[in-house]
Amino acid sequence: MFPIPIQKRPLINRISYKILVPVSLFIWLIPLLGIMLTSIRGLGDITAGNYWGMPSEFLLFSNIKEVFQNTPMLTYIINSFKITIPTVIGAVAISCMTGFALASYKFKANLFIFFTFIAGNFVPFQILMIPVRDLTFQMGLYDTVTGLVLFHVAFQTGFCTLFMRNFIKALPNELFEAARIDGTSEFNIFLKIVVPLTRPAIAALSVLIFTFIWNDFFWATVLIQGQHAMPITAGLKSLNGQWVTVYHLLSAGSIMAAVPPVIMFFLMQKHFIAGLTLGASKG
Amino acid sequence: MVSYTTPFLTVPNSTQFTYRKSSWWKRNQQRLTPWIFLFPGLLLFLVYVIWPIFNSLYISLLQWDGLSPAIFVGISNYVELLDDEYFYISLMNNLKWLILFMLAVPIGLGLAIFLNQTIFGIRLIKSLFFFPFVISQVVIGIIFSWFYNPRGVIGPFLDKIGLGNYAILADENFATYGIIFAGIYPQIAYCMILYLTGLNNLNTDQIEAGRMDGAKGLSLFKNIILPQLKPATFLAIVVTVIGSLRSFDMVAIMTQGGPYGSSNVLAYYMFETALSEYGYRMGYGSAIAAVLFTIMMFYILFFIYRMYQGEKKGL
Amino acid sequence: MRKILATLIAITSLGYSSAFAGTLVINTDLTDPAPKAAFDWAFKKFQEENPDVTIEVNNFDHEGYKQAIRNFLTTSPPDIFNWYAGNRMLPFVRAGLVEDVSDIWSDTGWVDGNLTEGMSHAKKPMTIGGKQWGIPYTYYQWGVYYRKDIFDANGISVPTTWDEFVAACATLKAAGVTPITIGSKYLWTTAGVFDYLNLRTNGYEFHMALTKGEVPYTDPKVHAVFDKWDELVKPGYFLENHASLAWQEAIPPMVNGEAAMYVMGNFSVALFKEGGLTNDNLGFFQFPEITPGVPMAEEAPTDTMHIASGAKNKIDAKRFLIFLSRADVQEEMNKTLGQLPVNSGSKVDPDPFLEAGLNMLNNAYAMAQFYDRDAPAEMASEGMKGFQEYMVNPDRRDKILERLEKVRQRVYK
Structure with a gap:
């Protein structure tokens, strides 16, 4: 100690x-x-x-009421959920698959792909900004929740893959081998063995991604322009300009923005910290 | 590790037709499965992350406002950067962010050591220390700008104790430090939690052995604890460096680079140039992004190299 | 051909008006309470008059709108959008994103009617390349808002010349009152001061030449403007810490009596009154004369409505523009906005600030739109950053002007 x-x-x-x-x-x-x-x-x-x-x-309560009545705060909060939840599901689902593929199959490009995911995860957002915005335009998804979710899923896949791959790699390989000998198909190995075993990792990733995406401000600014799809972070920013002299309302709004991730954190604390500190205790 | 090249172990006892079909699949499933699993993730990642990097590098060679046709101008955006005062200011500020943000690592370590006890309620206390990290930087930025506002908290306080009302965010010499101070607040929490985990997993035998040998205080910490905390330190440095280079949110909320560009950082300057109300210089913005990317690339390569060493050991 | 087509449209629209009736998509950033109320009223009234049209409004926040407009005009154009006159609409007109509405401005008129007589004086600011690109519906004056009671208490009368103005500042400063309040965090307030100093020192023509990029920023005439500015900045006549304050945050000092004047637009009156000032202690005066003989031009930004070239329902859109230009409509809307109607047939709300403004503008030699509307966006952004820096560090004037000159050479090339 x-x-x-x-x-x-x-x-x-x-x-x-x-x-x-x-x-x-x-x-x-x-x-x-x-x-x-x-x-x-x-x-x-x-x-x-x-x-x-x-x-x-x-x-x-009257401040909160005033915020809801005079601003689109409710829409912002709903939008934040509409952006965050599909992103969590998408990114986690996809990275279970990529993580599994990279953790338990040997092929030439394996490490290269793995490191590509890691490297992409560290890239500064600004280098992606203009092309991603243009791409979203061209797909007709600019200023929509879908457009933002697609990007978030793609980008978070980097981090999630790193996480999942390391987690699955740490699982005993014999489990998969035994299943293969029993004639279980690769897909069933994934569904019946890997997914249940990675539950803690899925939980940890889910809370982490939830927080990351809920708190995202940059991409909301770049890919969303109207109130109809704007999440709460970008919404707060625009209220910040409007409410320069009414701090009590701005504070009430800020607290509303902070509450969901905070609840998430306190409920899922163990998973959250396990996720964040992955790698902090082993070489 | 066992290699997976034994496809003919089991043959299902069904009709000839399905047998033949599944046999091809059986033979190749080991080879194909990873690619099937990789496909959706890899596709999204290539389209949304890898390709845009190269596309941005190309755009940085254009003069383009997003409305009219783009003109190829070669490296002239980069040449202009060399003569752009705001670029240098932003670059210097990035450096300040990077250096000062590193303080989050030792402060986080200190906090972790301070809190690594088992008194009543310590779990809740640790959580409360940690939870600024969970809150959006937008909210943190709003809180701190209000603190710094001359009509907010710190100004009137300084006024009361006779130092005169002072607007930190309006002063070119202090605005950046004011923002960094706000930005480092959640970062300390992050580093703290990394170290708490590290401290939790210390090898007790080694510590006891060290104590038996008479090591205590600083020497114990330096010779036995710190080496064991190396993974935590590595991770703390990694996330702190990344955090310091992603300073966009804080700057956008607190000063928008002002006063007169003095608190700008590359991340925000790029956005301001390429997408804000007054500027639509996609090419120039991309050139700034490319510089930021290059800086980060050194760092990414270092990180990957470390991971690669680890992987080689693991194999 | 055009005429035939128009007639065809007219016939079909008469016969099957419901076939053409549709949705009118309007994008605005008019989310502040007063503009929102004014437009809610106008939308309702238009729908009462045109029951076959449904209006669909997309609201954007004020700052976001300025970015958003480029996107929606190119990707999902609405039928109608609000914007500003002057150079600010130029890039969009040039890129072919704005619909030419010369027909509703022409004397012969559009098949469905045209603008009333009262609008003819406003044609010029809406004209680019001999064509008109929208209609103005409101404008407002800029000038100096001041505390009458503080002026009285210090024996100051309303200054009409520069010397009187500077003397008034000196008196106020000596009395412990900040002469001029300003919040320059979002930069544009500094341009109001710069524009007036420039308009009074060098005149309207020079202002236009400068914003069109025809004069270097290192020109002695620009320096002359800063010489005058020095007389206010160097003795500390502006509010301290102004770079950390939004324009609204600079209002409380004046409400509390810590400051006496604000160089501002008329939209600020609502906030002054919300803070507790009344017509008894809040006053307005025209920015004083600097160079004798330079005709007095004023800042009077005009807000405008346009049709997107990609609009789906151009006929109803034009109807809406004509509706919005009507004297009765503008009268009612501007009553709510607290601003001046463009249509000269509209009556102005009996409010001392609006009357003072109208009176001043009717006698104005010319009207400037504002530095950031007359100059192209990039120049304006750098210019205003420079103004802010100058107001904090007046000694850096030369360096700032050299930098602006560099920007000018790039932007206008």
């Missing part, structure tokens, strides 16, 4: 540690606490510059 467990330390250390932890947590979360506090304030507090004192009114 490193560092030495605090329980083995002198009392004074133990007490100061127990004080230090909540204090540092509070400092760490100040930005988020600030925005939460602001989201329950009324306009009065904002104009009076009361940002850190007790809110003079508790208006969270």
Whole structure:
């Protein structure tokens, strides 16, 4: 265990540690606490510059109501789901297949393809921007949820393949061999053996991709222009320009944007962290 | 690893017709299956990621506004870049991002060590430390711009303690640092979680042995812990470098490159040149993207090389 | 041929008006409350008058629209879209994306009618290459909005000359009031100041020559503008930290009495009043004279409606444009917008700011659209960045102007 467990330390250390932890947590979360506090304030507090004192009114729900009534926030949230969920399903499904192919078959181009996926995953978005936008135009999918989803699926396939391939590779190969000897077809090996065994990886990938896509701002800006298909990140950005002086509404909107991934994270924490830290503990 | 070249192990006991059909398939299924599985993913990836890279490199040789026909201009976009003040400012800012973002690694390590205890509620505390990472950069950017606003939080505070109201994001000398500070906040959380996982999987025997040998404090950390955390450190550096080069969201939300281009980074400058309200210079934008890509490419190659070494060991 | 076709269309549209009746797709960025209300009213009224037409509106957010327009005009053109007069429409006209609507402007008229007399004075700004490309429906003045009570308290009367203006600033500064508020985060506010200094120092013709790229930015006449600007920037007459503020965020200082003037467009009045100012303490005056003898031209940006060349329902689209140009329609819409109707037959809402604006513009020597509408987009963007940088660092003037000159040579080549 490193560092030495605090329980083995002198009392004074133990007490100061127990004080230090909540204090540092509070400092760490100040930005988020600030925005939460602001989201329950009324306009009065904002104009009076009361940002850190007790809110003079508790208006969270009326602020949220105002956001929903005066802005297309509801559409934005629905769009975010419409973009995120199909992307998660698509990317995970495709990468199960690519991951399986790269993990359990030997062929010449294997490593090359694998590294291509990895390399593509690190590419700066800007180098893809203009061609992807043009391509989406030509397919008639510009400014549609479908167009954005297609790109997201394609791009996320890079990361997901890396993830899945490493996961499947770590599965005992004997399982597949035994099934082959029993005459199970390759497709059935995939469906009946690989998919059930990769469930934890699928769960981890799903939460990760959900968060990545939900929080995507760049591609939403590049491939979407109208409110009808705009996800919440890009929507918030446009409200940011409109609401420069009404921080309480902007805060309420920001919180709405943050809630789904946060819920996702707390529900699926184990998988989320397992996904993010893949490779952090082994060479 | 076992090779898969034993297709005739089992022959289904059915009619001659299906037998012959399946026999061809049986013979080739080992060879064909991976390609069938790869097909959808590979196709999408080639169309949406690989081809666009080369297409962008080609566009960077054009003068094109997206409306009128494109003109081939050779390397003149790159020549213009060399004489573009904003390009240099953006490049320098990218460098600042890269260097300062690296601080997220040691800070994350520090936090992880600090939190790697088993007191009551520590799981929740760790989650709370981590969760800024889950939130969209757009939201983080909005929060921090409000903090920095002279009528927001920090300005009035400085005013109250007598330092004078100060608008960080309006000052060419500080705007970039203000954005980086906001950007590094979730990045620290990410590095922390990587190190927490690393610390969790430390080899206890080695540590105990080290302690027996009298190693403690810094020397224990340096000689025994840190080497074991190498995978975590590697990953933390990888994600931090990538995070620092993907600074688009923060800049777009917080300053849009301002004041007067002083907080711009290549990622945003490229977008501004190629797609924003005032500029539709696709070729020039692509040239900027190509530079960004080249920088990243060194890095990708380094990463791939490391992975390749690992694969060779694994085989 | 054209005539025959038109007649044919007229006959068929008379006979089978329902056959042509269809959807009218309109793309706008008019999502702010006032413009939205004005257009909601207009759409409703048009549908009442033309029950066979269904209007379908696609709303875009204001900033996004400026990017989106290029895309939708080329890929999925609506029937009608809103935009701006002047150079801002030039690239689209040149690319053949805007429908020529000269027929509704011509005296002989379009088969279905034409614009009323009251619109004839607005023909010129809509003309490119001898043809007209849309109709204007509203415009508004720019000038100086100020706190009457603060002026009174400091014994300042409305300045009409540059010396008086600078003296007023000095008095205010000495009294602890920021003379001029401005929020330059989104850059364009700086262009309002630059334009006025330029229009007053060098005149309208020079403004047009500069925005058309005919004059180098290093010209002594441009320097003369910055000399005047120096007189405001160097003594610190502008609001501090303006580069971090959006234009709306610069309004509270004036509402709170920390600042006294704002060089702005008339759309700001609504926000001033929302903040608590009234006609008693908020006033408006024309930007003062600088070079005596230079005729007083004003900034008066005009908002316009156009038909896309790829429109599917051009007949109803033209009807809508004619509808939108009518005196009664413009009168009602501009009442809601708080701006000035273009049709001279419309009555202007009895509001002191609108009346002052109308009066000023009726006597104006000429009307400029605004730096970022008269100059091509790329030049405007670099120019305004330069203006902002200058306002923060007036000492960098030479460097900035050299850079702008470099941009000019590239953009206008």
